[in-house]
Amino acid sequence: MNSFKEENYLKAIYQLGVIDKENVVSATHLANWLFLKPPTVLEKLNSLVNKGLIKYDKTGGAKLTKKGYEIAINIVRRHRIWETYLYKQLNFSWSEVHEIAEQLEHVNSDKLIDKIYSILGNPEFDPHGDPIPNKQGIVPKSDRRPLSKSIKGCVCVVLGVSHDNEVFLNYLSDLNIALNDKLIVEQIISYDESIRLTNQKNEFILISAKAAEQLLVACLKPSCKCKIEI
Amino acid sequence: MNSFKEENYLKAIYQLGVIDKENVVSATHLANWLFLKPPTVLEKLNSLVNKGLIKYDKTGGAKLTKKGYEIAINIVRRHRIWETYLYKQLNFSWSEVHEIAEQLEHVNSDKLIDKIYSILGNPEFDPHGDPIPNKQGIVPKSDRRPLSKSIKGCVCVVLGVSHDNEVFLNYLSDLNIALNDKLIVEQIISYDESIRLTNQKNEFILISAKAAEQLLVACLKPSCKCKIEI
DNA sequence: ATAAGTTATTAGGGTATCCTAATAATAAAA
DNA sequence: TTTTATTATTAGGATACCCTAATAACTTAT
Numbered sequence: 001m002n003s004f005k006e007e008n009y010l011k012a013i014y015q016l017g018v019i020d021k022e023n024v025v026s027a028t029h030l031a032n033w034l035f036l037k038p039p040t041v042l043e044k045l046n047s048l049v050n051k052g053l054i055k056y057d058k059t060g061g062a063k064l065t066k067k068g069y070e071i072a073i074n075i076v077r078r079h080r081i082w083e084t085y086l087y088k089q090l091n092f093s094w095s096e097v098h099e100i101a102e103q104l105e106h107v108n109s110d111k112l113i114d115k116i117y118s119i120l121g122n123p124e125f126d127p128h129g130d131p132i133p134n135k136q137g138i139v140p141k142s143d144r145r146p147l148s149k150s151i152k153g154c155v156c157v158v159l160g161v162s163h164d165n166e167v168f169l170n171y172l173s174d175l176n177i178a179l180n181d182k183l184i185v186e187q188i189i190s191y192d193e194s195i196r197l198t199n200q201k202n203e204f205i206l207i208s209a210k211a212a213e214q215l216l217v218a219c220l221k222p223s224c225k226c227k228i229e230i
Numbered sequence: 231m232n233s234f235k236e237e238n239y240l241k242a243i244y245q246l247g248v249i250d251k252e253n254v255v256s257a258t259h260l261a262n263w264l265f266l267k268p269p270t271v272l273e274k275l276n277s278l279v280n281k282g283l284i285k286y287d288k289t290g291g292a293k294l295t296k297k298g299y300e301i302a303i304n305i306v307r308r309h310r311i312w313e314t315y316l317y318k319q320l321n322f323s324w325s326e327v328h329e330i331a332e333q334l335e336h337v338n339s340d341k342l343i344d345k346i347y348s349i350l351g352n353p354e355f356d357p358h359g360d361p362i363p364n365k366q367g368i369v370p371k372s373d374r375r376p377l378s379k380s381i382k383g384c385v386c387v388v389l390g391v392s393h394d395n396e397v398f399l400n401y402l403s404d405l406n407i408a409l410n411d412k413l414i415v416e417q418i419i420s421y422d423e424s425i426r427l428t429n430q431k432n433e434f435i436l437i438s439a440k441a442a443e444q445l446l447v448a449c450l451k452p453s454c455k456c457k458i459e460i
Numbered sequence: 461a462t463a464a465g466t467t468a469t470t471a472g473g474g475t476a477t478c479c480t481a482a483t484a485a486t487a488a489a490a
Numbered sequence: 491t492t493t494t495a496t497t498a499t500t501a502g503g504a505t506a507c508c509c510t511a512a513t514a515a516c517t518t519a520t
Contacts, residue, residue: 005507028467040508042469047506058468058515090345100339107333115320235477258497270478272499277476288485288498 004106007075008034009044010053011105013062014072024061073137078113079105080126080133085116087127094127094179095169127179129160129216143219143227147183147195148212151226154185156217168214175205183217234336237305238264239274240283241335243292244302254291303367308343309335310356310363315346317357324357324409325399357409359390359446373449373457377413377425378442381456384415386447398444405435413447 012033016025031041045062048054053068064072082101086092092100117123124140125131131140144159158181161168176199177183183205187196193209207215219226242263246255261271275292278284283298294302312331316322322330347353354370355361361370374389388411391398406429407413413435417426423439437445449456 026467027469036507037509038468039470039510043507086342090342090349092341092345096341100337100342103337103339104334107330107337109330109333111322111326112316112320112330115322119320256497257499266477267479268498269480269500273477 005044006048006053007071007106009041009048010064010068010072011075011079013054013064014069014076017063024059025063026058026061030062070137073133073139075105077133077135077137078107080128080130081113081117081120083128084120084123084126084132088120089116095166095173097127098164098166125159127160128164129158129179144216145218146213147185147207147215147217148193148209149226150185150188150195150212150217150219151224152185152188153221154217154224154226155220156183156185157181157220158183158215158217160216162214162216168211171211172215175207175211176203177205177207177215182220235274236278236283237301237336239271239278240294240298240302241305241309243284243294244299244306247294254289255293256288256291260292300367303363303369305335307363307365307367308337310358310360311343311347311350313358314350314353314356314362318350319346325396325403327357328394328396355389357390358394359388359409374446375448376443377415377437377445377447378423378439379456380415380418380425380442380447380449381454382415382418383451384447384454384456385450386413386415387411387450388413388445389448390446392444392446398441401441402445405437405441406433407435407437407445412450 009030012030013025016029016033027041027045028038030036030045031038034041045054045056048062048068049056052065053071054062054064056062079101082104083097086097086100087094123132125142129142129144131142133139142159146162147156150156158177158179160179161172172178182200183197185195186198186204188194189196193212195207195209195212197205197207199205239260242260243255246259246263257268257271257275260266260275261268264271275284275286278292278298279286282295283301284292284294286292309331312334313327316327316330317324353362355372359372359374361372363369372389376392377386380386388407388409390409391402402408412430413427415425416428416434418424419426423442425437425439425442427435427437429435
């Protein structure tokens with residue numbers, strides 16, 4: 001709990017490294033993400049370099065060392081386990097869990113995490129659909145991808161969202177889209193790339209291209225053409 | 231979670247105020263309790279005065295204002311609710327819960343506390359036997375007192391310990407004494423004030439005067455002479 | 461290739477926490 | 491009462507974390 005700040009830096013470097021594979025994790029990039037100013041971040045990055053938790057050079061940006069990765073992935077693990085616990089055991093809503101997990105992830109007790117993880121039945125994915133790293137820091141794989149990559153006829157299951165943002169989660173609630181829902185892609189409207197879906201209750205849902213990029217799904221049809229990469 | 235430090239100061243002032251009613255909560259006293267040095271504490275006390283959370287003068291020491299009391303008692307409430315949750319729902323042992331609750335008490339989510347409190351059935355006492363303040367900051371009363379105040383023939387139920395110390399809790403485990411155990415005072419040995427007890431299984435237990443001072447019990451015999459204050 | 465715009469870094473400053481060492485105030489003992 | 495011991499406070503310094511303003515190093519567009 002004392003390494004609160006440091007943990008958040010390492011987690012952010014991990015997250016930005018995963019999300020923007022193209023982009024380098026620069027001090028400015030991190031500063032925006034953490035709502036801080038670049039000099040503040042740079043200062044901290046230097047101290048993380050000194051502690052052997054990251055490597056940093058201005059062209060390649062910040063990269064976690066093995067030691068840094070272990071800390072970061074452990075925080076991510078704790079976060080996702082807490083989210084799952086809050087959602088499944090304590091009946092919090094999908095949009096509420098993130099903020100509380102941001103705090104709980106810094107509670108330092110392996111035994112506590114092990115306990116709630118085992119109560120949950122050692123799940124591989126959290127309620128947002130994000131994979132829960134195991135104790136060795138290995139992240140389970142899934143074929144989740146944005147709904148926007150789907151084609152007409154896809155049978156999709158909702159696995160999560162790409163950015164953890166309460167506004168978007170509430171937007172989905174309003175659209176009547178929830179985690180694990182099965183959605184069929186009826187039509188992709190070429191004019192604005194919005195997508196017409198039907199849900200299990202055979203209701204029509206129209207989702208914008210922007211939202212479709214943030215909604216993560218997996219296609220359940222075993223050999224659907226959507227899976228062919230060009 | 232940002233007010234971590236401040237919350238711990240206020241909690242400490244509350245706790246020392248309760249434990250040592252005679253003694254004033256001085257900067258030095260607090261410094262020892264918090265493992266800090268007096269100037270450090272004094273500096274913080276001045277800032278708490280400025281924030282209107284305490285009053286301080288060197289003769290009377292630190293005293294919580296209404297505003298300060300509300301924060302302190304809320305942290306105490308969270309601590310004891312988490313202890314109870316860890317003990318009852320997550321099967322942690324009596325001696326493990328304190329350290330984890332020290333962290334969890336700073337997680338800022340009323341909804342989370344309300345939820346686990348209600349899962350526990352809104353208990354009035356935590357596993358150490360300490361009263362759980364209600365949302366209004368009112369602390370339930372009980373007639374718990376040290377075992378050392380008992381007399382021969384008392385039928386005592388174990389409600390807690392006066393100081394939260396893992397060594398002592400383990401010592402009690404070794405003596406085969408657990409929370410809520412019923413103990414009968416068979417004999418008080420005048421030589422060294424140690425106490426001979428029998429437990430529910432009719433086993434004999436010998437407890438030292440020192441330990442008896444730290445073990446908190448209530449006498450179950452309605453009009454037992456132990457209750458007469460001289 | 462150069463001006464204009466970005467991005468990275470340095471310089472310097474503020475607050476919060478923590479410390480040691482020195483001094484002031486108080487209490488206890490001779 | 492004076493000395494001694496204890497306690498409270500001030501002075502001054504270190505580190506962590508945050509900032510703005512200025513400079514240096516790059517890109518990009520003309």
